[in-house]
Structures are given as C-alpha cells and as structure tokens.
Amino acid sequence: MKNTFLNKKNLTWLILGVAFFFLIQLLIQVGVITPYYRVTMYWICLFAILGVSLNVIIGVTGQFSLGHAGFMSIGAYSAAVVLRSMPNLTGLFIGMAIGALISLFVSMVVAIPTLRLKGDYLAIATLGVGEIIRIVILNMKITNGASGISNIPYLISWPLMFFFVFVSIMFSANFKNSAIGRACISIKEDEIASEAMGINTTKYKVMAFMFGALIASLAGALYATTYYVIKPETFGINNSINILVIVVFGGMGSLTGSAVAAIVLGIINNVFQPLAEWRMIIYALALIVIMIFRPQGLLGTSEASLKTIFSLDTYKNALKGLIDLVTLKKFRVAAASTGKGKQR
Amino acid sequence: MKRILVLVATALLVLSGLTACTSTDKGTIKIGVNVELTGEAAVYGQPEKKAIELAVKEINDAGGILGKQVEAIYYDTKTDGAESTSNVTKLATEDKVVAIIGAAISGTTMAAAPVANQYQVPMITPSGSNAKVTNDGTTVYPFVYRACFIDPFQGVVIANFSSTELGATKAAVIGSSSSDYAKDLATIFADQFEKNGGTVVAEEYYTDTDTDFNAILTKLQNAGEFDVLFIADYAVRAGLIIGQARTAGITVPIVGPDGFESPDLVALAGGADKVNDVYFSTHFSALSEDQAVKDFIAAYTASAGEAPSALSALAYDTVYMLKQAIEDADSTDPVKVNTALEAIKDFKGITGTINFDEWHNPIKSAIIVELVNGEQASATVVNP
Numbered sequence: 001m002k003n004t005f006l007n008k009k010n011l012t013w014l015i016l017g018v019a020f021f022f023l024i025q026l027l028i029q030v031g032v033i034t035p036y037y038r039v040t041m042y043w044i045c046l047f048a049i050l051g052v053s054l055n056v057i058i059g060v061t062g063q064f065s066l067g068h069a070g071f072m073s074i075g076a077y078s079a080a081v082v083l084r085s086m087p088n089l090t091g092l093f094i095g096m097a098i099g100a101l102i103s104l105f106v107s108m109v110v111a112i113p114t115l116r117l118k119g120d121y122l123a124i125a126t127l128g129v130g131e132i133i134r135i136v137i138l139n140m141k142i143t144n145g146a147s148g149i150s151n152i153p154y155l156i157s158w159p160l161m162f163f164f165v166f167v168s169i170m171f172s173a174n175f176k177n178s179a180i181g182r183a184c185i186s187i188k189e190d191e192i193a194s195e196a197m198g199i200n201t202t203k204y205k206v207m208a209f210m211f212g213a214l215i216a217s218l219a220g221a222l223y224a225t226t227y228y229v230i231k232p233e234t235f236g237i238n239n240s241i242n243i244l245v246i247v248v249f250g251g252m253g254s255l256t257g258s259a260v261a262a263i264v265l266g267i268i269n270n271v272f273q274p275l276a277e278w279r280m281i282i283y284a285l286a287l288i289v290i291m292i293f294r295p296q297g298l299l300g301t302s303e304a305s306l307k308t309i310f311s312l313d314t315y316k317n318a319l320k321g322l323i324d325l326v327t328l329k330k331f332r333v334a335a336a337s338t339g340k341g342k343q344r
Numbered sequence: 345m346k347r348i349l350v351l352v353a354t355a356l357l358v359l360s361g362l363t364a365c366t367s368t369d370k371g372t373i374k375i376g377v378n379v380e381l382t383g384e385a386a387v388y389g390q391p392e393k394k395a396i397e398l399a400v401k402e403i404n405d406a407g408g409i410l411g412k413q414v415e416a417i418y419y420d421t422k423t424d425g426a427e428s429t430s431n432v433t434k435l436a437t438e439d440k441v442v443a444i445i446g447a448a449i450s451g452t453t454m455a456a457a458p459v460a461n462q463y464q465v466p467m468i469t470p471s472g473s474n475a476k477v478t479n480d481g482t483t484v485y486p487f488v489y490r491a492c493f494i495d496p497f498q499g500v501v502i503a504n505f506s507s508t509e510l511g512a513t514k515a516a517v518i519g520s521s522s523s524d525y526a527k528d529l530a531t532i533f534a535d536q537f538e539k540n541g542g543t544v545v546a547e548e549y550y551t552d553t554d555t556d557f558n559a560i561l562t563k564l565q566n567a568g569e570f571d572v573l574f575i576a577d578y579a580v581r582a583g584l585i586i587g588q589a590r591t592a593g594i595t596v597p598i599v600g601p602d603g604f605e606s607p608d609l610v611a612l613a614g615g616a617d618k619v620n621d622v623y624f625s626t627h628f629s630a631l632s633e634d635q636a637v638k639d640f641i642a643a644y645t646a647s648a649g650e651a652p653s654a655l656s657a658l659a660y661d662t663v664y665m666l667k668q669a670i671e672d673a674d675s676t677d678p679v680k681v682n683t684a685l686e687a688i689k690d691f692k693g694i695t696g697t698i699n700f701d702e703w704h705n706p707i708k709s710a711i712i713v714e715l716v717n718g719e720q721a722s723a724t725v726v727n728p
Binding site for chain 2: 034036039040043138145146148150154223226227230231234270273274276279
C-alpha cells in the first residue's frame with residue numbers, strides 16, 4: 001500500500017464514517033431516534049471515547065490506570081467554568097482547549113514518577129491521582145465545592161458528538177498503528193526486552209498516558225454539556241471503574257472492542273431500566289457471564305478492518321460464537337471430555 | 345449445577361426483557377417516579393418508593409383520580425446525575441407521564457430539572473433541599489417544585505428556637521467543611537443567631553473523614569463559655585460528636601438540622617444516656633396528635649414493615665399533592681396540571697400545610713424534636 005494520506009483504505013473509512021453520520025442524522029430527523037434514545041446514544045458515544053482513550057493506556061501500552069475519571073473531570077470543569085461566562089459553542093471549545101492543556105500538564109507531572117512503578121503499585125498510584133484531582137476540585141472556589149456546577153448550557157448535538165467520537169477514535173487508531181504505538185505494544189509485551197532493543201520505555205509510557213488523558217478531558221467537556229450538572233463525586237473511583245469495565249469487557253488492546261463494549265453496555269443498561277433495582281444485578285450477571293465465556297473480552301485484541309467488515313465469514317463466526325455462548329458450548333465440551341467440569 | 349445456574353440466569357435475562365415490553369392500558373393516569381433505588385443515596389430513595397407505593401394503592405382503592413386508576417412507573421437513578429437525566433427524558437417523552445416525582449437528593453434532581461422544563465412536565469422532588477433545585481437564583485424553573493423546606497429555612501428555625509425556647513445567648517458552632525449542606529447551615533445559623541442578639545463564641549470545622557473530635561471540642565471549651573452547641577452535619581458524624589462532647593463534659597443543649605434523624609444516632613453517640621437535651625429540626629414527627637399522621641404511620645408500618653421516616657412522609661405528601669393538582673386542573677395534560685400545582689392553596693399534608701412561594705419552595709412549618717435518652721420526647725411546631 002502506498003503511504004499517502006488519502007489512500008484507498010483511509011478514503012473507504014472516511015466514506016463509511018460519513019455515511020454512518022448521515023444515517024443517524026436522518027433517523028433523528030425522521031423521528032425514529034427519539035429524544036430518549038438520543039440521550040442513550042450520547043452516553044454510548046461518551047463512554048466509547050473514554051474506553052478507547054483508556055485502552056491506549058491499558059490495552060496498548062499495558063499500564064494499568066485507575067485515575068481516568070480524574071482527567072475527565074478536568075475537562076468537564078474547565079468547560080463548565082468557561083461556559084458560565086460564555087454560554088455558546090465558542091465557550092465550549094475554549095473550555096475544551098483549556099481543559100486539554102491542564103490535563104496534559106497534570107498527566108505529564110503525574111506520569112513521570114508514577115510510570116516507573118509496575119502492576120499493582122501503578123494502579124494504586126493512579127487511583128491516588130484520581131482522588132487528588134477530585135479533592136482539589138472539591139476544595140476550590142471556582143469549581144463551587146461539593147455542590148458542583150449546575151445549569152450548564154446544553155450544547156450537545158449529534159454532529160458535535162460524532163465529530164469528537166470520529167476524531168478521537170481516528171487519533172487513537174493512528175497512535176496505535178504508528179511507530180510510537182508499536183513501541184508501546186512492545187513495552188506491554190516485555191518491558192525489559194524492548195528496553196534492550198533501544199526503546200526509551202519511560203518516554204513512550206508517558207506519551208501514551210498523556211494522550212489518554214487528553215482524550216479523556218475532551219470527553220469530560222462533552223459530558224458537562226450533555227448532563228447539565230457536574231459534581232466532584234461524579235468523577236470518583238466508581239466512574240474510573242466503569243471505564244475500566246468497558247476496556248476489559250471489549251478486550252484489552254482492541255479499540256474497536258471498547259466501542260462495541262460501550263454500545264453493548266449502554267443497551268443493556270437501557271433495556272432493563274423498567275426493572276429498577278433489579279437492573280444492576282442483571283448488569284453484573286451479564287458481566288460475569290461474558291467474563292466466564294470470553295475472558296479475553298468481546299473482541300480480544302483483534303480490530304475491525306475493512307477486510308473483516310466486508311467479509312461474510314466474520315458474521316458467520318460471530319453468529320456461531322453467539323450461539324455457542326447461549327447454548328453453553330464451553331461447558332458441554334468440558335463436561336463431555338473429562339466429566340469433571342471445566343478446565344483451564 | 346453450574347450449567348443450571350447459568351441457564352436460570354440466561355432465562356431470567358430473556359424473561360425480564362420480555363416483561364419490559366408489555367404495554368399498558370390507556371385508561372390510567374401515569375406518574376413517573378425517578379428516585380435513588382441503588383447507589384449511596386438508596387437509603388433516602390427506598391423509603392420514598394415504599395411511601396409512593398402506599399399512597400398510590402390508597403388512591404386506587406378509593407377510586408383513583410378523576411375516575412382513573414393511577415399507575416406509577418419506577419426508575420432508578422443509581423445516584424447518578426446522567427442516569428437521572430436519561431430517566432426523566434424517558435418518562436417525559438416515551439412513557440408520556442402526567443407528572444414526575446423525584447429525585448430524592450438535590451444533585452440528581454438538578455440534573456433532571458432542565459429536562460422537565462424542556463418537555464414541560466411538572467416534577468416534584470420530595471426531599472431535594474438545596475436552595476438551587478427549583479431556581480437558579482434569578483429565575484424560577486417553571487416545572488420544578490419540592491415538598492420539603494429548604495436548608496436556609498432550617499438554619500433560621502434552629503437559631504430562633506435556640507434564642508427563644510432555649511434562651512441561649514452564646515453559641516458554639518461545629519460543622520463539616522466537606523459538604524455544602526453543613527457549610528450553608530453553619531453560616532445561616534450563625535447569622536440568624538447574631539441577629540437575635542446572641543454571640544457566636546467559636547466556629548470549628550472538620551472534614552468528612554474525621555472520627556475523633558476531641559481536639560476540636562477542647563478548642564471550643566477553651567474559646568469561652570457557651571450555652572448552646574450547634575452541630576451542622578449528618579447523623580454519621582453528629583452522633584460521634586454528641587457522644588464525645590458529653591464525655592468531655594459539655595452539658596449545654598445540642599441543636600442540629602434534619603440530618604440528625606437516623607436510627608443510628610444513639611449507637612454512634614455511644615449510649616442512650618449521652619443523648620439528652622438534644623434538639624433537631626425535621627419535616628415530620630411520629631409524636632403528632634393529628635389523626636392523619638397516626639393513620640399514615642399505621643398504614644406505612646403495615647405495608648413497609650418499618651416505621652416511617654421524614655422522607656417517606658414527604659414522598660407520601662407529594663403523591664397526594666399531585667392528586668389534588670390533577671383534580672384541580674380536571675385534566676391529565678401536564679401543562680394544565682403544572683398550572684394547578686403552582687396555584688395550590690393550603691394543601692393539608694402530614695408534614696404540614698403547603699403553599700408554594702414564587703420560587704416553588706413550600707411555605708410550611710418545621711418541627712423541632714427533643715431527644716431524651718435517645719428517644720423522641722416532644723415535638724414543637726415552628727411556623728415560618
């Protein structure tokens with residue numbers, strides 16, 4: 001393939017994206033997508049952006065982070081504060097830019113010392129970072145302390161949301177498929193070996209972390225203008241874990257998987273809404289069932305490519321997998337072969 | 345065994361999806377309920393749901409509203425603002441309810457208020473007491489109301505009670521610096537107490553994670569004599585402070601806001617003997633002689649299996665207030681119901697008589713409860 005910007009592959013993706021945009025726009029205009037489904041769709045889009053950006057840190061680079069909601073809150077608060085005096089799209093973009101700069105700076109300061117840690121230690125350090133950001137916001141005047149900022153103007157629309165979903169997934173995919181991304185993947189596979197191959201591991205880890213934080217802050221700004229109210233506890237550890245669930249559920253290392261997981265979880269959450277408190281139990285059960293049958297996540301590490309999208313085999317295999325999942329093939333095979341239940 | 349379990353789980357998933365799709369009759373009045381059933385505020389949302397179920401059952405047994413049966417649709421906010429926004433959008437646009445009750449706390453109510461305004465469906469929160477729930481300080485949200493009094497009002501009531509009933513002239517204030525509820529109450533109490541001619545000798549603050557308050561209490565004692573102690577916080581910490589203050593030899597009356605009301609207060613204070621001469625303001629007291637209150641307590645205890653709290657009483661009142669508004673409007677059109685709700689006059693509920701002011705806050709009386717040996721001993725009604 002010739003390495004130009006507008007090659008056949010990129011053009012096809014662009015056309016697919018634009019077609020998808022106009023399809024949804026048409027459905028909104030005709031009234032098939034009602035205001036309620038639009039709210040759900042925005043939730044899915046927001047968490048797809050967050051999932052993809054965290055996947056760059058966790059799935060691609062292999063650095064476990066529990067502080068993602070903290071960077072989201074930086075973006076949300078920057079946008080909300082600017083929107084207070086400039087309640088229009090210009091204000092939103094200025095807020096986003098400020099939020100992006102702050103979160104780039106904070107993530108860099110945080111990443112340089114903490115990314116020297118590994119595994120559990122890194123998880124705890126990033127958890128601490130998320131909490132520090134939350135507590136700073138809780139005690140600042142401009143963020144209005146514990147009661148947060150309410151009455152944020154509602155500026156979100158499908159074109160705006162689509163633009164940011166498209167751009168953040170595109171940049172994440174480019175990040176993953178670039179030389180930087182390959183360096184990051186090698187760090188995930190074996191840090192010592194990649195260092196021996198001359199890769200500056202700290203540099204690439206910091207880059208991935210900053211990139212993820214930047215995208216998360218954009219998602220935070222969109223969150224603020226979609227949901228009217230932001231409070232410090234909105235961006236606590238629970239939210240970080242929600243994003244982590246999307247990454248693990250979709251498959252660590254698969255950006256497509258994160259987007260698919262956001263869609264699946266968004267739909268589960270809404271289909272079972274009339275069941276009130278039972279919903280959370282079903283939601284948790286669904287997670288457990290998927291994790292038993294597909295411990296590698298929905299898509300594992302594979303990505304959607306043009307080849308797979310236009311190949312019938314993909315859909316055949318997906319259907320077969322779904323049937324196996326519903327009919328509990330794994331247990332049947334395990335039970336038949338040993339009689340002792342499942343083995344791993 | 346595992347296989348059966350998973351089969352059951354799958355069957356449950358499929359079945360629950362099916363039941364979600366069953367349609368409802370045309371001849372009912374639909375009311376949306378959007379409260380905290382899970383998450384950290386579920387402790388407030390659950391009693392409200394039980395009270396709403398009771399009120400709806402009573403209304404339906406008595407013939408419904410305008411001859412139609414009432415159907416309540418319950419959604420869970422998960423104590424999450426985004427979820428609350430989404431729920432109210434669904435109630436207003438998909439379920440096409442006449443009115444919405446919820447949410448139980450201020451944060452999730454504020455997240456849903458713009459949606460209720462946008463789709464023009466009246467929404468009443470039973471217990472969102474933050475001043476900014478029904479207005480942004482300059483304009484009122486035309487479709488958002490509440491059934492409880494607001495935090496500033498409570499601060500004023502407690503200060504007046506301390507000055508007149510307790511005859512206090514010197515107050516000490518202690519409160520949490522982590523919640524706006526506590527910070528606002530402490531400031532408003534201090535202002536009103538000084539307006540009444542008293543002096544505030546000391547103000548001390550702590551953070552939500554503290555459990556040992558001896559250092560702060562010693563500071564208060566060293567700051568000079570005081571004859572009333574105001575604790576601005578919820579029962580979780582207020583209970584501990586009461587216990588530690590009594591142990592430290594502070595014998596003056598202790599006053600506090602509605603956050604004191606909790607079955608755990610006595611246990612946290614370390615024994616019933618520590619909880620004497622303690623007063624707090626609340627929305628509703630089980631000690632009332634009113635027959636309607638007695639009937640409510642009996643009915644609620646029978647149906648819910650526990651004694652009602654102020655929250656359940658407020659939610660119960662909210663349903664009946666809505667009933668009156670629909671009857672006044674003689675229509676199930678949300679906009680007409682909203683007009684009737686705004687104009688509601690002297691609605692007699694079990695938490696007092698309700699009229700709305702121009703900010704959609706109820707003008708209603710508060711109740712000051714005295715605790716003797718940890719038990720509610722007397723209830724004084726304080727009118728605004």
